[in-house]
Structure formats: C-alpha cells, structure tokens
Amino acid sequence: MIARTALGDRAAFDALYEATSAKLHAVCLSVLKDRPEAEETLQEVYIKIWQSAERYASNGLSPMTWLITIARNRAIDRLRARSSRPVTAPAEAAAHVASGEPGPEAATIRAQERRLLDECLAQLAEQQAGAVRAVYLEGATYADLAEREGKPINTVRSWLRRSLLRLKDCVSQ
DSSP: OHHHHHTTOHHHHHHHHHHHHHHHHHHHHHHHOOHHHHHHHHHHHHHHHHHHGGGOOOSSSOHHHHHHHHHHHHHHHHHHHHHHSOOOOOHHHHHTSOOOSOOHHHHHHHHHHHHHHHHHHHTSOHHHHHHHIIIIISOOOHHHHHHHHTSOHHHHHHHHHHHHHHHHHHHHO
16 A cells, blocks of 8 residues: 555555554554544644655564654654753643534534444443544553453454454444
8 A cells, every 4th residue: 555655546545544543543643642633633634644654664564663753753843842842831822722613513423432432332342442442542552451451462363453443333234
C-alpha cells in the first residue's frame, strides 16, 4: 500500500489509512495525552505519509514500524512545541476565545455513538472488550496488554483483530 501510495494511488492511501489509523492514533494519544491534539497530529502524520511515501525503503523494518516512527516523531515534535510556547497570555484574551466544547447537537450525536459502542462492546467477551478498551480507548500498546494479560503478543493481536471485526459488524447494523 505504501508503494502504491508513493505512485499517487488514492485508493491505496485510503486502504492504508483504514488499516493503520487506529494504531497510529493510539501512538499519538499515548505521547500527547490530549485527544483533540492527537487527532490533529494524526492528520499531519497522514499528510507526511502521502508526501514521503516514495522515501520508504524496505530495509528489514516492517511498514508499520516506519508508520509508527513517523507518528511518534510528529507527536514528540508537537509535544516539544507545546512545552516551548509562552504561557503569558493575558486573562482578558482568554475571555474572547470560543468554547472548545461541542454544541448540543454534536454532544447528542457523540452520546448516541458512545452508547452504541458500549452496547457493541458488551456483546464481546469480557477479556476481549477489556483488550479493545485498553488499546483503542486508553492508548495501551499491544506489548503492554500482552504483559498485563500474561499472553503472547500474537494472541493479543488476534483478540483485537477478531474483536474489531465483530465491533465493525455490530456498529454497521
């Protein structure tokens, strides 16, 4: 998919996004600890991937390792930029900043989506639902989860893959 993306294939880029966005978002979130900033960073990561896909060289590293490195480095850059910003803005200026809170319609939609996700997670076995929550909602890595559960990492990956497929089916109904 990366090679086809390097040739400007938008369908390959879409497929690459579908296959990797959840993991890369978790990487950004684990570094930044701020969901909106992680989402913005993820957008920047995919712009960088689109622009530099031709530079990917299969040198023994997996494509996912290359993508995670881009995401992690971009998130770290953003974290450094955040900490170097001056915090001397006057209090009056803060009064003129629009609220970042969602409006009533967006809040209602978000609540409905959350309820649907909770219902679908409830249909999974408790261990698999916990694994999905840990990795995709709390930002834990596969290795962290495997260690916590005392299972091989490939077993954890299989749980997550099967669980995500079941969630996808449940949410799309």
